[in-house]
Each structure stands twice: as structure tokens, then as C-alpha cells.
Amino acid sequence: MTGIPDKHLILFKTIGEVAESINQQVFVVGGYVRDYYLNKLSTDITDIDFVSIGSGITLAQKVASRLGSKRISVFKKFGTAQVKYHDLDLEFVGARKESYRKDSRKPAVENGTLEDDQLRRDLTINALSWCLNPGSFGVLYDPFGGISDLKSRIIRTPIDPERTFDDDPLRMMRAIRFASQLGFSVEDQTMAAVRKMSHRLSIISKERIIDELNKIVLAAKPSSGFAMLLDSGLLEQFLPELVNLLGVDEKDGLRHKDNFWHTLEVLDNVALVSNDLWLRWAAIMHDIAKPPTKRFIHGSGWTFHGHDALGAKWVPRIFRRLGLPMDERMRYVQKLVRLHLRPIALASEEVTDSAIRRLIYEAGNELEDLMILCRADITTKNEWKQKKFQKNFDNVEKKIKEVEEKDRIRNWKNPITGEQIMEVLNIKPGPVVGQVKDRIKNAILDGIIPNDDNEAYRYLLKIKDDYT
DSSP: OTTSOHHHHHHHHHHHHHHHHTTOEEEEETHHHHHHHTTOOOTTOOEEEEEEESOHHHHHHHHHHHHTOOOEEEETTTTEEEEEETTEEEEEEEOEEEEEOTTOSSEEEEEOOHHHHHHTOSSGGGSOEEEOSGGGTTOEEOTTOHHHHHHHTEEOOSSOHHHHHHHOTHHHHHHHHHHHHHTOEEOHHHHHHHHHHGGGGGGSOHHHHHHHHHHHHTSSSHHHHHHHHHHHTOHHHHOHHHHTTOOOOEETTEEOOOHHHHHHHHHHHHHHHOOOHHHHHHHHHTTTTHHHHOEEETTTEEEOTTHHHHHHHHHHHHHHHHTOOOSHHHHHHHHHHHHTTHHHHHHTSOOOHHHHHHHHHHHGGGHHHHHHHHHHTOOOOOHHHHHHHHHHHHHHHHHHHHHHHHHOOTTOOOSSOHHHHHHHHTOOSSHHHHHHHHHHHHHHHTTSSOSOHHHHHHHHHHHGGGGO
16 A cells, blocks of 8 residues: 555554444445555545445544544435545445336335445446455455556456346446546446446436536547447437437538537637636537528638527537526626637638627627637648648637727726616616617727727717707
């Protein structure tokens, strides 16, 4: 157990001694042991899992007393307890058997042996454990060849995969999540079982599914996880809109790109420069509405006009269905989807100050993230085109900086209030007030007048006769 932080070794020995004093065996299990053998043991780890042969709650209470910690949470219904010790969450559970009924998301649980507990583990690499009792301290238990699978970079279930996934269908998502995070491959028999049983995911709550999906989205190369989700049939269970992007149509010898694989490229491109979960979700969603907007125009080819606006309209519905937050994070994704074509259009033509002002105004604080998404959206394999597009974006960003410094338009608010408009025009509240405000806004964004309070008021006086 060389390489384990001293504070953890001392803690493990203390827990082993406490277990020995009450005639129980205790084991470190799961991610801590797996990550140790992957040489990925984090220095800022926050939680460690323990399995005891006997009551996990009793052991947790004794350990808390020995450590002098009064922060203990007991969950009698599940036979588990959590002890907070400094910056660690220590999770204790008694060894158990666990099984799911065909139509239930909740497991039937009963006491069991260490072998029973390891049999219920989802993957061989998560069924590794160390004994902590003084006589066997540090002894590795690896009944399913987890160490060998780590070396071979294989994801596999401890027992027959169909039985494993039937007990808890979320394990299918976890298999692909771990493969994606670790850069492993899913063993053939295991993947075949996922394909066969993907429909069983329907009994799992959206909260548990989205937790695993977000971990795939945050992987170093998330496209690998999504490719496996597609191959396994799981993706269509919760995100059929993404699956619908798959495929290429041809007419008059003209083809469009496969928008599914393009989306994964964009996602990977974003992942190279940002760990922001919601920017990555914007990449996933940016072309989501292309299928219903696809048209073929003779002489021009394939078009997807309006997919940006329709995609933005779809975002709340998809977020709600997946269990993603319906707050400013959803609105952030919606905004980037709605605006993702704007910088691309500017990069392909002569950039005017007016167009730049409008982009800055509409994007606001999300402008930099929007530009990241748009650069990621360049997936052409033509090196000359790639360089040309990137150079055009450089020009747009340079122009954005110049206009922003000059006009201070980011997060702009109209300097003229509705009360001022009603006073000058001698009118009551009504649609005319909004029309005048929009005209003043457009005059500033179009460069007709400077972004200045006094200039805006003078402009109001100038145009008032048009409305009286």
C-alpha cells in the first residue's frame, strides 16, 4: 500500500482496530482501491467507502467515537452510516445482497457475506477491496480479475452481464461512463448484454441517468462515451433527438455532413479548451433541430434554415425531460444555441460595426463562450478552409474588442426610460413606448448616434414628432 497518504493509512489502521475490537471485519472498497491501482489516487479525495461483515451502522458509531467526530449520519432503512472526519466523508455499510424486481427502481436488500457484497458490484474494477483488520491489513481481495481488467483496459461485469444489468439497469450507463472516463473499452459480451437490455433503462429515474450522463459529458473525450451510448441503444432511450441527427442524404450528387458525428466533433473540440458542463451541453444541442429544418434547394444544395431558433425552442423541453436544471444554466445553453450561427455569418462577410454591436449586445456575458462554441463548430477536414475560417474568427474577435472598448455595449441598457418617453411625447402607457425604445436602441446599435445618455435624449426629441 505504498503511495497512500500517511493520514489515510493511519485512518485505515484505526478503523481496522475498531472493527477488530467488536469482532467485525472491515474492507476499503470501490473507487479508492481502483484509483490506487490506476495511479490516479487523488490528493483531494473527499469520500471513502467501507464494507463490514456485520452492522455498518454499529461500526460507524464506534469509529466516530474513536475519532472524536460528532458528525455522523445514520440511514437505518439502508443499513448505512456516514462519518464526517476533517475533509473526508467515510461511508460504512454492512455486506449485503441486493436485487431488483422487474418493475422496480428500489432494491430488495438483505445481509450477506463479503462474497455476496462483491457479487453485487457493477464492474470487476469496482469489486476490489483491502482488508483493514490488523491480522490481514492491506490484503487485496480480487475475486473477478479486476486488476487484470485494469491492465487490459477492459470494462466487464463480475458475473453474467445480463444478470448484473437486470438487477440494476443503471449499471449499463455506469459501464459506458467508466469506459469513457478511463479511456477503456467495454468487453464484447458485456456490450452485447447492454444492447439486448437497453430498454430496461426505462425503470431508472431520470435523476440517476443524468448523473451518469453528465459524467460522460465531462470526460476528456466525451465523443467516445456518446459513440458507445449510440452503439448500445441507450442513447435513444433518453435523447432520441441526438440520434435523429445520424445519417446522410444525397440528391443530385450533393450530400450534407452527418450531423450526429459532426456534433460529437464539436463537443470534443469544446472539451479541449473548456471543462464547463453547460458549454459542453450547448455543443451537444447546437444542431439538435437540424432534422425537421432540412431542405434541398436545387442549385444550392442542402439547407437547415431556422435550426438555431427551433433548437433554442427545444432546449427547455429536453432539459425538463432529462432532469437538467430549469434555471439560468438552461437559459445559458438556450442562448448559445440561438446565437451559434451569428459569429459564423460575421466571419464569412465584411464585418460592420453595427453587426458587431448587435452581437455584443445580444450575447452579453456569454460572448466569449459563444466564440469558443463557434470555433469548435469548424470541423472541415480541408486544411485551407480550416485556416481561412479560423483567421476570419480572429478578425471578428479583434473587431469585437475594438467596438467594445469604443462603444461599451456589453450588457447595455437603454438610457431612455419609459417615463421619459411618455413625458416628452405626452402619451400614456402603451405600445408606442416600446416602439420608441426599440428605435433608440437600434439607432445606437446601428451607429446612428453614440452610446451616450445625452445623445439618446436629443435623439428622442428629434423623433418625437413621428409619434405625436
